[in-house]
Amino acid sequence: xxxxxxxxxxxxxxxxxxxxxxxxxxxxxxxxxxxxxxxxxxxxxxxxxxxxxxxxxxxxxxxxxxxxxxxxxxxxxxxxxxxxxxxxxxxxxxxxxxxxxxxxxxxxxxxxxxxxxxxxxxxxxxxxxxxxxxxxxxxxxxxxxxxxxxx
Numbered sequence: 001x002x003x004x005x006x007x008x009x010x011x012x013x014x015x016x017x018x019x020x021x022x023x024x025x026x027x028x029x030x031x032x033x034x035x036x037x038x039x040x041x042x043x044x045x046x047x048x049x050x051x052x053x054x055x056x057x058x059x060x061x062x063x064x065x066x067x068x069x070x071x072x073x074x075x076x077x078x079x080x081x082x083x084x085x086x087x088x089x090x091x092x093x094x095x096x097x098x099x100x101x102x103x104x105x106x107x108x109x110x111x112x113x114x115x116x117x118x119x120x121x122x123x124x125x126x127x128x129x130x131x132x133x134x135x136x137x138x139x140x141x142x143x144x145x146x147x148x149x150x151x
Contacts, residue, residue, distance in 0.1 A: 006108035009138035013145045015097040018105055019074035021145050022093045025052040025067065031144030034133070036062060051082065058133070065089065087114030107137040 011018050021031070026049055028035045034057045042051035053066050065084030071077045074095060081089035091109035098104055111133060 002110055002112045003133065004110040005134040006106060007135045007138050008104060008106040009142045010098065011103045011105050011138075011142045011145050012101065013103060013150075014101050015074045015095050015103045017148075018095055018103045018141065018145055019076075019093075021148075022095075022105070022141060023048065023069075023071060023073070023077055025049045025054070025069055025079075028054070031140050032137070033140075034058070041066065085114070087112035105138050105141055107134060107141075109134045109137075 021027070026038045026040045028038060035054055036057055037055040039053040040049050040051075041053055042049075044050045048069070048071055050069050051066060052069065053064060055062060055064050063085050065086060066082045067079045067089070068082045069077055069079045074097075076092060076094040078092045079089070080091075089109070089111050091107070094106045094108070096104040096106075
Protein backbone atom coordinates (compact mmCIF):
# COMPACT_ATOMS: atom_id res chain seq x y z
CA UNK A 1 0.00 0.00 0.00
CA UNK A 2 1.42 3.37 -1.03
CA UNK A 3 0.69 6.70 0.61
CA UNK A 4 1.37 9.59 -1.71
CA UNK A 5 0.77 13.31 -1.76
CA UNK A 6 2.18 16.81 -1.87
CA UNK A 7 1.55 20.10 -0.14
CA UNK A 8 2.83 23.67 -0.47
CA UNK A 9 3.07 26.82 1.61
CA UNK A 10 4.57 30.30 1.25
CA UNK A 11 7.23 30.98 3.89
CA UNK A 12 8.22 34.52 4.88
CA UNK A 13 11.96 33.86 4.59
CA UNK A 14 14.57 33.88 1.82
CA UNK A 15 15.03 30.67 -0.17
CA UNK A 16 18.55 30.16 1.25
CA UNK A 17 17.20 30.18 4.82
CA UNK A 18 14.37 27.76 4.04
CA UNK A 19 16.74 25.45 2.16
CA UNK A 20 19.28 25.44 5.03
CA UNK A 21 16.67 24.24 7.54
CA UNK A 22 15.22 21.57 5.22
CA UNK A 23 18.69 20.35 4.18
CA UNK A 24 19.74 19.76 7.81
CA UNK A 25 18.36 16.23 8.13
CA UNK A 26 20.14 15.78 11.46
CA UNK A 27 18.26 18.79 12.82
CA UNK A 28 14.86 17.53 11.65
CA UNK A 29 13.63 16.64 15.17
CA UNK A 30 13.71 20.40 16.00
CA UNK A 31 10.72 20.99 13.70
CA UNK A 32 9.32 17.54 12.84
CA UNK A 33 7.90 16.06 16.06
CA UNK A 34 7.40 12.65 14.44
CA UNK A 35 11.18 12.29 14.05
CA UNK A 36 12.34 11.17 17.47
CA UNK A 37 16.07 11.09 16.73
CA UNK A 38 18.69 11.11 13.99
CA UNK A 39 22.23 9.89 13.47
CA UNK A 40 24.38 11.17 10.61
CA UNK A 41 25.97 8.10 9.02
CA UNK A 42 27.71 9.71 6.05
CA UNK A 43 28.58 13.16 4.67
CA UNK A 44 29.75 14.11 1.20
CA UNK A 45 32.91 16.06 0.38
CA UNK A 46 31.00 19.33 0.92
CA UNK A 47 29.89 18.28 4.41
CA UNK A 48 26.27 17.67 3.43
CA UNK A 49 24.42 14.90 5.26
CA UNK A 50 23.82 12.25 2.61
CA UNK A 51 23.02 9.19 4.73
CA UNK A 52 20.96 9.61 7.91
CA UNK A 53 19.36 7.13 10.30
CA UNK A 54 15.98 8.51 11.36
CA UNK A 55 13.80 7.18 14.18
CA UNK A 56 10.28 8.05 13.05
CA UNK A 57 6.89 7.67 14.73
CA UNK A 58 4.41 6.71 11.98
CA UNK A 59 1.37 6.64 14.29
CA UNK A 60 1.07 2.86 14.56
CA UNK A 61 4.69 2.28 15.60
CA UNK A 62 8.15 3.85 15.71
CA UNK A 63 10.52 2.72 12.97
CA UNK A 64 14.18 3.22 12.10
CA UNK A 65 14.92 4.06 8.47
CA UNK A 66 18.14 5.00 6.72
CA UNK A 67 17.60 7.79 4.20
CA UNK A 68 19.92 8.88 1.41
CA UNK A 69 19.73 12.57 0.51
CA UNK A 70 20.67 14.45 -2.68
CA UNK A 71 20.86 18.24 -2.92
CA UNK A 72 20.10 20.92 -5.50
CA UNK A 73 20.97 24.03 -3.48
CA UNK A 74 18.93 26.21 -2.97
CA UNK A 75 16.14 24.83 -5.16
CA UNK A 76 15.45 21.65 -3.22
CA UNK A 77 16.51 18.21 -2.14
CA UNK A 78 15.41 14.61 -2.45
CA UNK A 79 15.51 11.62 -0.13
CA UNK A 80 15.10 7.89 -0.61
CA UNK A 81 14.93 5.08 1.91
CA UNK A 82 18.10 3.02 1.73
CA UNK A 83 17.10 0.52 4.41
CA UNK A 84 14.29 0.04 6.88
CA UNK A 85 10.98 -1.71 7.41
CA UNK A 86 9.08 0.15 4.67
CA UNK A 87 9.06 -1.09 1.09
CA UNK A 88 10.15 2.34 -0.17
CA UNK A 89 10.18 6.06 0.62
CA UNK A 90 10.76 8.75 -2.00
CA UNK A 91 10.44 12.41 -1.12
CA UNK A 92 11.39 15.84 -2.28
CA UNK A 93 11.39 19.47 -1.27
CA UNK A 94 11.09 22.06 -4.04
CA UNK A 95 11.70 25.72 -3.27
CA UNK A 96 10.78 28.70 -5.42
CA UNK A 97 12.11 32.19 -4.70
CA UNK A 98 9.08 34.51 -4.82
CA UNK A 99 11.16 37.64 -4.20
CA UNK A 100 10.83 40.04 -1.27
CA UNK A 101 12.25 37.40 1.10
CA UNK A 102 9.45 34.91 0.46
CA UNK A 103 9.74 31.27 -0.62
CA UNK A 104 7.20 28.78 -1.90
CA UNK A 105 7.97 25.37 -0.37
CA UNK A 106 6.48 22.15 -1.75
CA UNK A 107 6.90 18.74 -0.14
CA UNK A 108 6.06 15.64 -2.20
CA UNK A 109 6.35 12.10 -0.92
CA UNK A 110 5.47 8.52 -1.77
CA UNK A 111 5.69 5.97 1.02
CA UNK A 112 5.08 2.31 0.19
CA UNK A 113 4.37 0.63 3.51
CA UNK A 114 4.91 -2.86 2.15
CA UNK A 115 2.85 -5.88 3.07
CA UNK A 116 3.44 -6.07 6.85
CA UNK A 117 2.78 -2.42 7.71
CA UNK A 118 0.11 -2.22 4.99
CA UNK A 119 -1.86 -4.80 6.98
CA UNK A 120 -1.76 -2.55 10.07
CA UNK A 121 -2.23 0.85 8.42
CA UNK A 122 -5.78 0.76 7.05
CA UNK A 123 -8.86 2.96 6.83
CA UNK A 124 -8.68 6.29 8.67
CA UNK A 125 -5.12 5.55 9.82
CA UNK A 126 -3.95 5.95 6.19
CA UNK A 127 -5.26 9.51 6.17
CA UNK A 128 -3.63 10.24 9.53
CA UNK A 129 -0.26 8.94 8.32
CA UNK A 130 -0.53 10.92 5.03
CA UNK A 131 -1.44 14.02 7.04
CA UNK A 132 1.57 13.57 9.35
CA UNK A 133 4.17 12.63 6.72
CA UNK A 134 3.13 14.84 3.80
CA UNK A 135 0.31 17.32 4.23
CA UNK A 136 1.55 19.08 7.38
CA UNK A 137 5.24 19.08 6.45
CA UNK A 138 5.32 22.51 4.71
CA UNK A 139 3.40 24.12 7.58
CA UNK A 140 5.83 22.66 10.13
CA UNK A 141 8.77 24.01 8.13
CA UNK A 142 7.06 27.42 7.86
CA UNK A 143 6.38 27.67 11.61
CA UNK A 144 9.96 26.72 12.47
CA UNK A 145 11.67 28.98 9.92
CA UNK A 146 9.47 31.99 10.69
CA UNK A 147 10.01 31.56 14.46
CA UNK A 148 13.81 31.82 14.14
CA UNK A 149 15.49 35.17 14.67
CA UNK A 150 16.50 36.66 11.33
CA UNK A 151 20.19 36.99 10.97
